[in-house]
Amino acid sequence: MSVPSKPHWDLFCRVVDNFGDIGVCWRLARILAVEHGIATRLVIDRPEILEKIASSYKDYSKTYTYSLIEVVRWSDSIRPSTDTCVLVEVFACDPPAPYLAAMAELARPPLWINLEYLSAESWVAGCHGLLSRHPRLGIDKLFMIPGFDHASAGLLRESSLDEQRRRFLSDPEARAAMWCRLGVPPPAPGELRASLFGYENPLVAKLLEALARDPRPVTVVVPEGRSVADLSRRLGLGLARAGDAWRDGSLQLRVVPFTDQDAYDRLLWSCDLNMVRGEDSLVRALWAGRAMLWQAYPQQDDDHHAKVEALLDRLLPFLEPAAVADAAALWRHWNGMSGREPAWTRVGRTVGALASAVAAWRQVLGKGPELATSLVKAAASQIE
Numbered sequence: 327m328s329v330p331s332k333p334h335w336d337l338f339c340r341v342v343d344n345f346g347d348i349g350v351c352w353r354l355a356r357i358l359a360v361e362h363g364i365a366t367r368l369v370i371d372r373p374e375i376l377e378k379i380a381s382s383y384k385d386y387s388k389t390y391t392y393s394l395i396e397v398v399r400w401s402d403s404i405r406p407s408t409d410t411c412v413l414v415e416v417f418a419c420d421p422p423a424p425y426l427a428a429m430a431e432l433a434r435p436p437l438w439i440n441l442e443y444l445s446a447e448s449w450v451a452g453c454h455g456l457l458s459r460h461p462r463l464g465i466d467k468l469f470m471i472p473g474f475d476h477a478s479a480g481l482l483r484e485s486s487l488d489e490q491r492r493r494f495l496s497d498p499e500a501r502a503a504m505w506c507r508l509g510v511p512p513p514a515p516g517e518l519r520a521s522l523f524g525y526e527n528p529l530v531a532k533l534l535e536a537l538a539r540d541p542r543p544v545t546v547v548v549p550e551g552r553s554v555a556d557l558s559r560r561l562g563l564g565l566a567r568a569g570d571a572w573r574d575g576s577l578q579l580r581v582v583p584f585t586d587q588d589a590y591d592r593l594l595w596s597c598d599l600n601m602v603r604g605e606d607s608l609v610r611a612l613w614a615g616r617a618m619l620w621q622a623y624p625q626q627d628d629d630h631h632a633k634v635e636a637l638l639d640r641l642l643p644f645l646e647p648a649a650v651a652d653a654a655a656l657w658r659h660w661n662g663m664s665g666r667e668p669a670w671t672r673v674g675r676t677v678g679a680l681a682s683a684v685a686a687w688r689q690v691l692g693k694g695p696e697l698a699t700s701l702v703k704a705a706a707s708q709i710e
Contacts, residue, residue: 333705334365335412336436340400340419341372346623348375349587349606351416353482354441357698359394361485364702369421371400379587410436412705415467417443430463437708438465439701444472444481444605446636451477455704470704472605472697474640479704480695481609488692491595491613504592508582509569510547517543518674520599523590523607524621526556529659534561536670538577546577547593550584599677601660615688617680619660634661644686649679 335358339351351368358364370376376397398404402422406413406429413429413436415421429435440458454471470479484490494500505512513519518540522530530553537544548554550568557579558565563572568583585593590607594600594614602611603621611618620637622630638657642650653676656668669676 332363332365332409333411334367334407334409335414336367336369336404336406336410337414337416338400338419338421339368339370339416341370341375342417345375345379346604346606347417348372349379349604350482352376352380353484353587353606354414354416354698354701355395357482357484358702362698362702363394365394365396367396367398369398369400369404373397373399378584379590406432406436408432408434411709412437412439412701414439414441414701416441426460426463426465430460430465435465437705438467439704440467440469441479441701442469442471444609445633446474446640447632448636454478468704468708470701474691474694476695478695479700480697481612481691482697483609483613483692485696487591487613491591494592495595501596504589504596507589508547508585508593510545510580510582513545514543517545518599518677519597520544520546520601521593521597522546522548522553522557522601523551524553524556524601524603525624526552527621527660528560528662530557531560532670533660533673534574534577534579536673538574539671540576540674542674543576544578545580547580547582547597549582549590549593554581598681612684612688612691615685617677618684619657619680622661624662628662631661631663634658634663641683641687644683645679646682649676649683652676653680653683 337351337355339347341347348370351370355366355368358366402424404422404425406425413421415438418440450471450473453469454473454477456469457466458469459466472479472481474481502512534546537546548557554565557563564570565572565579565581568581570581572579591610594611594616597616599617600611600614601619601621602608604623608620622633624630634657638654642654645653651666652669652672655666656676658665659668
């Protein structure tokens with residue numbers, strides 16, 4: 327088979343966890359279009375969700391940068407074109423059966439890639455890159471698994487990300503403008519600033535209580551959404567929308583507007599501690615290089631605990647030995663796991679140790695594979 331002069335890819339996405347699934351898909355589509363020149367059709371069942379994370383995305387077709395991205399609503403009437411060379415099924419979302427049937431009938435069927443969820447678990451090395459043949463249609467599906475080493479497809483990362491981060495952090499006016507748009511004063515000298523974007527979490531009140539005892543002023547910014555409602559319910563507060571605030575001694579909570587992806591990156595870069603959830607926010611917190619707590623998507627029978635342990639196994643070697651036990655206990659309890667109680671009186675010290683560890687791990691991850699590039703290379707090797 328020969329590759330068309332202008333490659334066309336179809337990405338299929340079902341929104342399961344509000345912003346996580348579409349967050350990964352939108353970043354992937356942007357990198358494919360901007361950095362690889364691939365005309366990308368993003369097929370999504372809830373395109374209205376995209377408006378939350380990609381401001382004015384409907385106007386991208388009018389600009390050069392995003393002119394190669396087409397966003398369409400999921401429908402059984404969607405078919406591949408003769409120029410479609412790759413189908414990416416994101417997170418095993420099962421593309422429409424009529425699409426697959428039409429794909430199998432083409433003289434040059436597109437390469438079918440199943441992009442799996444990110445995992446730090448050991449099984450990734452044995453499953454990444456495997457092929458599975460459809461029992462009825464006779465076409466192969468290539469499994470690509472994001473991960474944290476060269477035995478995986480790697481992590482999504484724009485080629486300009488490090489430079490964007492460096493320029494932003496070296497520009498006080500840009501940082502001040504960001505805080506102004508969020509309706510929050512810039513950090514005071516010596517202040518600990520944190521961001522919270524998570525699922526409902528019974529441990530959040532305990533962590534805030536510990537932060538309130540820190541000798542430094544502490545500000546926790548919380549984007550509108552589930553974390554705000556959870557905090558308000560657990561603490562008996564009236565937090566609901568951007569601009570709402572609450573103070574307890576040196577600790578204050580500030581509700582900020584929900585931002586698009588680029589603004590969220592800048593928020594992560596600007597905070598000393600980032601409490602994040604799911605897959606997309608985890609990766610962006612790693613690239614931010616700040617202290618972080620990750621909350622895995624809760625699963626039945628606590629299956630997510632294995633994901634947390636696998637990620638900890640990769641993070642803990644970067645921690646100074648004296649901080650390993652405290653950091654591991656904090657991460658585990660943050661995810662509802664039993665074991666040693668976190669050392670609440672040493673939370674500030676643990677945050678400092680996590681900052682150094684994540685910064686060091688970020689440097690190592692930056693030398694690993696990049697997910698979009700891995701998909702493009704896989705397509706080039708499979709399509710002859």
